Amino acid sequence: MDERTRDRIKCTAVVLAGGSGRRMGGSVAKQYLPLGEKPVIWYPLAACENSRIIDRVILVAERGTAAYVRSQIVEKYGFRRVETVIEGGAERYLSVWEALRLIAQGREEKSGGEEYVFIHDGARPFLTEKLLEDTYRAARKYGACAAGVPVKDTVKEITADGFVSRTLRRRSLWAVQTPQVFEAGLICRAYAGMMEELAAGGCDLEITDDAMVAETWGERPVKLVEASYENIKITTPEDMKTARGLLG
DSSP states (O other), rough: OHHHHHOOOOOEEEEEEOOOOOTTTSOOGGGSSEETEEETTTTHHHHTOOOOOEEEEEEEEOOOOOHHHHIIIIIIOOOOOEEEEEEESHHHHHHHHHHHHHHHHHHHHTTOOOOEEEEETTTTTOHHHEEEEEEHHHHHHHSSEEEEEOOOOOOEOOOTTTTTEEEEOOGGGGGEEEEEEEHHHHHHHHHHHHHHHHHOOOOOOOOOHHHHHHHSEEEEEEEEEEETOOOOOOSHHHHHHHHHHHHO
């Protein structure tokens, strides 16, 4: 990477820490559970803190937890690149929208400039500098990209009553992860278009990830960047066992 070029580009990481502990079977949200000697959320924040790609972090917390996150995560562990902690919405896409509105406002005040937004799940602790660099390069080339891996298992589509309707071609299927990285103006406009359509009652899609928003409302094909099968998202107690094994 040309550092002279890098100096003129701003990279913002939006780290989502708004999930609950429902599927973990406990009262503590998964991103705050201990993994080794640190909470799960510490690991992706540390990756951003130590990255030569990321300039600042917007940390999106669950409603009512911003003060706790600021004191017990950001201040406790000295994360200087966490520029702000904001509270998200009831759904993941609403949390992302809150962060993007903040980014868009800043761009308007500073007359834009080249900027890329990295959106990452706080419950994915194994974010690496290589993955940040790989997705950054792809985003600069294509405008939109997402980390992912080819699926290993055979995937079948089923009917409402649980019977196989067809077997999908495995070689064309990927499991999508985060980070998902976009040119800032592109993803801000795409999300704004989606929110307008939702407000008007004209959208019946299930919004599952940011790439889907870029594809649908940004009309931009999203490049997939091969990541690692270790870049897991902690959702269940079994995932936590796997994460502890990966951490060693």
